Structures are given as structure tokens and as C-alpha cells.
Amino acid sequence: MMLIAGTVPIEGMPLTFGTVSAEGGYLLVGGQRVPCTQGTGAMVGAALATTGYLKLEAPQALLAGDTGQGQGSRAIYEYLIENVAELAPEVLALHYWLPDMAQTRLLCAAIEKCARRPVLIADAASMYSAKAAGLATDFDIFTPDSAETAFLADPDATHPAYVRFMLFNNTEKMPELIKAAYEHKNTAKLLLVKGAVDYIVKDGKIIATVNEPDVPMMEPIGGTGDTITGMVSAFVGAGLEPHEAAIIAARANRMAGKFAEVTPATRAGCVIDQLPAVFAKYLCEWSGVCATGGVE
Amino acid sequence: MAILKKGKGAFAGGGLVLFDEVQEAMKAENVLKKAEYPVRLVAPPPELRRGCDLAVEINLVEQPGIERLLKQKDVCYLEIRPLKGRDAGILEIVRVTDFSDWLMVKAANMKLTFEKKSGKIVNTSGGGCPDIPVMHAELLEKRVDEAPRPADIGYTLCALMLDRAMEESRSLWKAGGGA
Numbered sequence: 001m002m003l004i005a006g007t008v009p010i011e012g013m014p015l016t017f018g019t020v021s022a023e024g025g026y027l028l029v030g031g032q033r034v035p036c037t038q039g040t041g042a043m044v045g046a047a048l049a050t051t052g053y054l055k056l057e058a059p060q061a062l063l064a065g066d067t068g069q070g071q072g073s074r075a076i077y078e079y080l081i082e083n084v085a086e087l088a089p090e091v092l093a094l095h096y097w098l099p100d101m102a103q104t105r106l107l108c109a110a111i112e113k114c115a116r117r118p119v120l121i122a123d124a125a126s127m128y129s130a131k132a133a134g135l136a137t138d139f140d141i142f143t144p145d146s147a148e149t150a151f152l153a154d155p156d157a158t159h160p161a162y163v164r165f166m167l168f169n170n171t172e173k174m175p176e177l178i179k180a181a182y183e184h185k186n187t188a189k190l191l192l193v194k195g196a197v198d199y200i201v202k203d204g205k206i207i208a209t210v211n212e213p214d215v216p217m218m219e220p221i222g223g224t225g226d227t228i229t230g231m232v233s234a235f236v237g238a239g240l241e242p243h244e245a246a247i248i249a250a251r252a253n254r255m256a257g258k259f260a261e262v263t264p265a266t267r268a269g270c271v272i273d274q275l276p277a278v279f280a281k282y283l284c285e286w287s288g289v290c291a292t293g294g295v296e
Numbered sequence: 297m298a299i300l301k302k303g304k305g306a307f308a309g310g311g312l313v314l315f316d317e318v319q320e321a322m323k324a325e326n327v328l329k330k331a332e333y334p335v336r337l338v339a340p341p342p343e344l345r346r347g348c349d350l351a352v353e354i355n356l357v358e359q360p361g362i363e364r365l366l367k368q369k370d371v372c373y374l375e376i377r378p379l380k381g382r383d384a385g386i387l388e389i390v391r392v393t394d395f396s397d398w399l400m401v402k403a404a405n406m407k408l409t410f411e412k413k414s415g416k417i418v419n420t421s422g423g424g425c426p427d428i429p430v431m432h433a434e435l436l437e438k439r440v441d442e443a444p445r446p447a448d449i450g451y452t453l454c455a456l457m458l459d460r461a462m463e464e465s466r467s468l469w470k471a472g473g474g475a
Contacts, residue, residue, distance in 0.1 A: 009429035038421065039429035068361065068427025068451035069332075096424055098452070099357045101308040124424025125454070128357070132310060145422065147405040156381025158310040158356055160405035161453040163387055219393075220400045220409035222421035222432050264398040264409045265418035 002237035003087060003118075004047060004230070005062040005080060006040030006095030006126070007072045013065030015075040020048050020059045025269065029061045040095045042223030042268040043123070046230030047093075049275040053283075054238055060089070070098040077103035081110045084118075092118040093233040094126030095226070099159070101133040108138045119236050122188070123229040131186050132158040139188035141242050143229045146174065146195045152187050153180035174199060175206060190242045192232065194225050198250040202243050210250040215257040223268025228253045231275070240287065248286050252278050307334045311356030313366070314340060314374040316347030324352050324371045331365055333358060346374045353379075357425060360459075361451030386456065390464045399468060403460035408435075415439040415469045423454035431458060440465045 004020075010032075018030030027034040027044055036045035040063065047059045062079060066072030076097055084092070084107070092111070104126075111117065121141040122130050130136050131152055144152060151160040153176075174193060181187040182204035193199040196219075198210040218224045228249045235245035256274040260266060284290035315321040321337060328335045333354065340351040354362055359376050366373055393400040398418060400409040406428075409419045417435045420428070427450045435443045440462060447459035 007426040009426070009433060035433075037429060038432045041429070066426035067430045068425065068455065070355075070358070070426070070451075071332075073426055096426055096429065098355070098426055099424075100355065101310065105308070125357075125426075126424070128424060133308070145405070147402070147422065151405070154381070156378075158378060158380060159453045161386050161457050162356075162378050162381060163404065164381065217395060220395070220398070220407055220419045220421055222419050222429075224421070264395050264400065265411070 001057070001060055001089050002047070002091040002093070002233055003060045003062060003089035004044050004093045004095065004233060005076050006043070007066035007076065007097050008034050008040055008063050009067060010034070010065040011067050015064045015079055017062045018060065020044055020061050022048060029063055032063070034063060036269045036272060038222030038268060039226060042226035042272065043095050043230040045269070045272045046227035046275065047234040049272050050231050050234035053276050053279045056238055059234065066098065073097035073100065074103070077107060081106045084110050085114050088114060088116065089118045091121065091233055091237045093121040093229065095229070096124045097126055099125045099129035099132060101129055104129040104133045104135060108135050119242065121229065121233050123226065128159055136186045136188055141190045141192065141232060141246070142188040143192045143194060143225070143232060145225055146193065149174065149177045149181060149193050153177040155184045155186065178206065179204065190246060192228065192246040192250065194228055200243055200246045207243055208247050210247060210254070213254050213258045215254055215262060217262050217264050218257040220264035221262060221266050221268060221271065224253065224257065224271055227268060227272055244287065251286055255282060307336060309353040309355045310379055311354045311359060311376055312340055312344060312379060313352040313354055313376050314344060314346045315350065316372065316374060318348045318350045320372050321348060321350040321352055324366055324373060327365060327369045327371055328352065328362060333362060344377055357452050359453055360447055360456045390460060392464070392468065401461040401464045404457040406454060406457040406461050408458060408461040408465050410440050410465050410469065415441065417443055420458060423458065425452035425454035427451050428454050428458070431455060440469045
């Protein structure tokens with residue numbers, strides 16, 4: 001079972017757990033309608049598009065409304081801490097929430113008690129809290145952008161706003177940042193750095209880069225990084241190795257942007273809508289997944 | 297399932313609110329606890345000691361919301377500092393990318409993009425705190441000089457960085473929309 005946990009921008013939405021489905025441009029989880037927009041919604045939407053194409057079990061989602069004051073975030077932390085061993089997900093992908101170092105420590109301790117440890121993926125603020133709590137190496141996959149990679153490389157910063165230096169999209173310097181992040185033990189085992197060039201890094205070594213197709217107008221679109229993480233989670237859940245999942249997700253995201261002919265005003269949902277067509281055309285060539293129903 | 301109460305369990309904040317006077321520190325703790333922020337009174341480390349020997353530890357990510365509340369409640373504080381990287385200040389650098397009809401302004405992990413011709417915000421991206429998707433929905437299709445400031449409606453450092461991007465966007469728009 002793949003479980004995605006994160007907050008959604010719906011004030012007062014209670015902690016909700018269930019299988020994800022889609023209806024009329026919205027996601028349905030436990031009777032709640034969630035927009036497929038920037039943040040956890042886009043991540044879940046991309047994961048669902050991927051499992052749907054592969055005819056695999058739909059993702060499970062643990063969601064709560066949070067508009068920034070942390071109530072929903074704390075509900076998610078506490079539910080996971082109490083129940084993760086019983087839920088026993090094979091993949092646990094953590095996303096938007098209010099970073100809380102103490103709760104993250106408790107969650108990682110709870111995960112250690114799972115009979116079978118899940119593949120642990122973090123993006124967005126769950127990645128911030130993992131790094132700030134000194135627990136990055138407990139995670140299997142991080143999916144930062146260039147600014148967040150500078151944050152991972154800074155041994156002291158507890159949030160990207162307090163990074164001492166920022167390189168933005170200076171791709172020439174990116175290998176240095178990646179190296180520093182690993183040296184300070186501030187990153188997961190596998191890193192997918194999203195940017196003008198996507199870097200896939202395993203245990204400190206850059207094992208692949210993805211830069212085609214080049215669709216620079218994807219960068220302004222809120223949610224197009226979240227879609228990559230959703231796809232990575234789904235492909236890992238489908239049985240691919242984390243680095244394979246990362247490479248395919250990076251390629252598919254770019255190609256979906258090209259198919260959608262994006263401009264900076266495009267919404268993430270338009271990119272997600274293109275994923276089935278991208279998979280139909282390229283997934284066999286990229287991955288060996290040449291028939292729906294799982295990895296060959 | 298019910299939403300659990302805020303402030304339960306362990307706490308590790310990452311930021312300190314510093315004060316001139318002990319009474320203000322105690323008042324701040326009271327105000328913040330009433331608003332359900334997880335906080336605790338601590339002794340500041342010597343190198344961060346400015347006024348009195350009492351500080352309030354906060355979750356640094358919640359700095360903007362906490363600053364706004366303390367100002368609303370007339371609590372006098374000196375400054376907020378990170379516990380790690382104590383000489384670090386909030387990042388001030390912004391970078392502008394020209395996409396022909398649009399300008400994207402990036403501040404730390406946050407990006408705001410507006411149309412040069414109309415000044416309308418067409419997208420926001422980046423970040424990971426829970427108020428960011430809220431602001432994404434709130435800001436889209438509004439003109440940069442008419443949209444609410446993320447620093448006024450947000451609660452987190454991600455919101456503060458989005459505010460930096462908006463501030464620069466407003467300057468660019470005022471100077472001719474970057475066209």
C-alpha cells in the first residue's frame with residue numbers, strides 16, 4: 001500500500017484517511033473533495049494518474065485541512081505516529097505540513113518499529129522538518145528544487161528562508177551543493193533535484209541527469225514539482241528502484257509539460273491530465289513497463 | 297476522526313524571541329499560548345542575550361504569524377533569531393526571470409509570476425508550508441498591487457518569502473510592468 005500524507009488548503013477539513021479517486025477535476029478521499037492544485041493535491045493527483053495508468057491499487061491518502069496555523073499538520077503527525085506500524089505502508093510519502101522537528105523525531109521512531117520499513121519519501125515541508133531534525137538520512141528519497149538543495153547543503157538552516165547562500169538555478173554550482181548536502185548528512189539516500197537540469201543522485205554520486213525536453217515555462221507553475229514526487233511515489237510503489245522511478249518521473253513531467261504546451265499561466269491540473277498520454281507513448285521505452293498491470 | 301488539539305507532545309522550536317524585559321517575555325508566552333502556538337520560556341544562550349535573561353522559544357517556521365500576533369497584542373520584543381546559524385538573517389536576495397509576456401520573481405524557495413501587460417498574478421510556486429496552497433488560490437488573477445500581502449495573511453516563513461517576491465513584483469510593475 002502506498003500512503004501519501006499532507007495538508008490541504010481547506011479550512012476545517014478534519015483528518016481524513018481513505019483510498020483516492022477522482023471526480024470532475026477533484027480528488028475524492030474519505031468523502032472529502034480536494035482540489036488537484038499546488039501542494040498535496042497535485043502530488044496525489046499525479047500519483048493517482050500513474051497508478052491508474054498502470055492499473056495498480058490507487059494510493060491511500062491521509063489528509064487534513066490546514067491554512068498555516070498547524071492544526072491539521074499536528075493531526076497528521078499524531079495519527080501517523082500512533083498508527084504507522086499498523087497501517088504498514090510499503091511506500092510512505094510525506095508532503096506539505098507545518099515543519100515540526102519534535103513530531104518528526106517521534107514519527108521516525110515510530111517508523112523504526114514497523115515490521116517492514118516503508119520506502120520513505122519526503123518533499124516540501126516534510127523534507128524541511130526531516131533535515132532540520134537531523135533525520136534526513138532516515139529517508140530514502142528527497143525531491144528538492146534548486147533553492148531547497150541550497151537549504152539541504154547549509155548545515156545550520158532550519159528553513160530555506162535562513163539559507164546563508166542561494167544559487168537559484170545556477171546549474172554549474174549544483175554538484176557542489178549536492179556534495180555538501182551529503183557531506184553534512186542532510187539528505188536522503190536518493191536525491192532528485194528538480195530544476196533546469198534534473199539531477200538524480202544516489203548515495204552522493206550523480207548517477208543521471210535529465211534535461212530534455214527543455215520546458216522552462218514549467219518552473220512558474222505551482223504544483224509541477226509536486227507532480228514529480230507523486231509519480232516517484234507511484235513508480236516506487238509499482239516496484240521500480242528509487243533511481244529508476246526518479247529518472248522516469250523527471251522525464252514524464254517534462255514531457256507532460258510539452259504535451260500541455262504550458263505557459264507560466266498554466267495550472268498543474270493541465271500537466272497531470274497529460275500524464276496518461278505521456279505514459280502511453282514513452283513508458284515502455286523508458287522503463288520496460290510495456291503492458292499495464294505492473295513492472296515487467 | 298477529530299482534529300487533534302494543537303500544542304500536545306514534545307517541542308523543539310528552532311527560534312527565539314528576545315526581549316528587553318522579563319515581563320514582556322512572560323506576556324508574550326501568555327499571548328502565544330492562548331493562540332495555541334507551541335512555545336516555552338527559556339534562558340537565551342549568552343551570545344544571543346540582548347536585554348533580559350528570559351526568551352520565548354518558538355517554532356521558527358511560524359515567525360511571521362507570531363510577529364504579527366505580538367504586534368497586535370502590543371508585546372514589545374527585540375527580535376527573533378534562529379537557534380542554529382545564529383548570525384544568519386532572513387534571505388533578502390531575489391531573482392527575476394523574463395518569460396517574454398510574464399516575469400517570474402523568486403525569493404528563496406518561493407516564486408511569483410505576473411503578466412507584464414495586466415499585472416495579474418498568473419502563478420505562485422515553490423515552498424512547502426500549509427499556508428502556501430491557500431495563498432496560491434488567494435492570489436491568482438489578482439493584480440500585484442491589489443492582491444493581499446502574503447505577510448499579512450500567511451503564518452510561515454514560506455509566506456514571508458512569497459511576500460518578498462510580491463514586494464519586488466510590485467516594484468517592477470510600478471516601474472512599468474517590466475515591459
